[in-house]
Amino acid sequence: MSDTFGQTVFEAPGHDHDACIRGALARADALCAERGLRLTAIRRRVLELIWDNHRPTKAYDLLSAISAERGNAAPPTVYRALDFLLEAGLVHKIESLNAFVGCDAGHERGHPKFLICRRCEHVAEIPGPAVDSAIAREAERSGFTVDHETIEIGGICRRCAAAD
Amino acid sequence: MSDTFGQTVFEAPGHDHDACIRGALARADALCAERGLRLTAIRRRVLELIWDNHRPTKAYDLLSAISAERGNAAPPTVYRALDFLLEAGLVHKIESLNAFVGCDAGHERGHPKFLICRRCEHVAEIPGPAVDSAIAREAERSGFTVDHETIEIGGICRRCAAAD
DNA sequence: TGTACAAATGTTATATATTAACGCAAAGCA
DNA sequence: TGCTTTGCGTTAATATATAACATTTGTACA
Known part of the structure; x- marks a missing residue:
């Protein structure tokens, strides 16, 4: 912690x-x-x-x-x-959600990946290549060439969890 | 190879x-x-x-x-x-895609994750916990509690790539 | 500077996707 | 059997997205 x-x-x-x-x-x-x-x-x-x-x-x-x-x-x-x-x-x-958010460039050159709080509805991008790498490895196992990723993770953000 | x-x-x-x-x-x-x-x-x-x-x-x-x-x-x-x-x-x-596929249970107890070939349009589920684990780690870094994942990877499947 | 072409916008209509609300019918249970 | 729940039929409305064509604006270049 x-x-x-x-x-x-x-x-x-x-x-x-x-x-x-x-x-x-x-x-x-x-x-x-x-x-x-x-x-x-x-x-x-x-x-x-x-x-x-x-x-x-x-x-x-x-x-x-x-x-x-x-x-x-x-x-x-x-x-x-x-x-x-x-x-x-x-x-x-x-x-x-059929909805749009501004790009905060948190993903830099990777594919965008979102955390979406279902309480406050705020959205944040997951930075860094770790998730992309894991996906790339899995895709490669079946000979699949990735060119687009839709990654939207729903849940509760820290602030909303703390507000309970 | x-x-x-x-x-x-x-x-x-x-x-x-x-x-x-x-x-x-x-x-x-x-x-x-x-x-x-x-x-x-x-x-x-x-x-x-x-x-x-x-x-x-x-x-x-x-x-x-x-x-x-x-x-x-x-x-x-x-x-x-x-x-x-x-x-x-x-x-x-x-x-x-606003469309539906049968569950092949490839994800077992994790969240479903899809590979979608944009050539033949076939869909397959990514099995195993590797991607979920990577996401869980990233979410944890920002104190985010995951309860749902939408993971849809677009690209070209092995067979379509071979057919070129 | 005017004209010519491309890009952007206006406008009307329609296609696609999803849900609400209400009533009837069938299934399951006391 | 009667009661209650669940599923289904039906109508209508709402939500999301695109097609097609007309008009305007911007830009480049003669």
């Missing part, structure tokens, strides 16, 4: 979420500039809405928000923005 | 699929008898349709089939059967 356990995989209790959002948008701006991608107003706003909190965001909630702001907006408006953001690696889809 | 690699995680090339289906249904009958669950005609037929091949089956494809056979059948008919089968552990849902 040492205190060195429990890194900031989930965000720290009093973390500055405004800074968190600003950072994510700044990273998105930089990445798009670097790759010649166009982070248009809609795309940027969708990304910002997704980063509004650390819970997965539903496409139709994005649609409501965008629609309220602009007067118009139909499903394709949102889904196209999401396609772009997914393609650019700026957001991830949580398949088991 | 030894020949001892490559167990029958994916079904063998010439496997007797009729026997495969019969086995799955027999296991389902036994399990339901043992637990006092009622494998009704609809439920059994849905299970049989899912086992028709090793590809994930969509709910509406089941609906079409059932509907053609019985004349009637609405979405709840199929979804209720699926709920029962999922609950009983006889089938799994592939979240990334």
Whole structure:
């Protein structure tokens, strides 16, 4: 039970979420500039809405928000923005929830892997290559070539467990 | 590259699929008898349709089939059967495909983990506890208590790779 | 600077996936 | 037999996602 356990995989209790959002948008701006991608107003706003909190965001909630702001907006408006953001690696889809979270790059060059608290609904990415390695070994045993991983672990985060 | 690699995680090339289906249904009958669950005609037929091949089956494809056979059948008919089968552990849902596969019990008492070939679309379960262990270790590092895992690995199976 | 092409967005419609609610019928049990 | 639970039929609604085509915006280049 040492205190060195429990890194900031989930965000720290009093973390500055405004800074968190600003950072994510700044990273998105930089990445798009670097790759010649166009982070248009809609795309940027969708990304910002997704980063509004650390819970997965539903496409139709994005649609409501965008629609309220602009007067118009139909499903394709949102889904196209999401396609772009997914393609650019700026957001991830949580398949088991049909919802989207901002990419915090915790996975670095591996496949994203999520811890999802069913109490507070916050999502965190599992960093490091350990899980990927285990999967790669198992896949190799049956001659399977991995090119995509959907890894979504549900449970209870430390904070929610402590709150009991 | 030894020949001892490559167990029958994916079904063998010439496997007797009729026997495969019969086995799955027999296991389902036994399990339901043992637990006092009622494998009704609809439920059994849905299970049989899912086992028709090793590809994930969509709910509406089941609906079409059932509907053609019985004349009637609405979405709840199929979804209720699926709920029962999922609950009983006889089938799994592939979240990334919104589709269902028969449980081959390859995971034994762990969480199911899938290899999904994007060429032939066959699905196999990864047996053994190695991946679960790696996940458990990573989760523990952040004080996360795991109670559910969605693990769906996409790629190319040995047979499809060999067919190039 | 204008034009031409590509990319992005608007718009309408539809496809696909899932659940809610209610009533009837059959199965299991006292 | 009557009661209760479970399963099923049916209608409707909600949730998620894409197709197809029109219009606009951005960008490059003559």
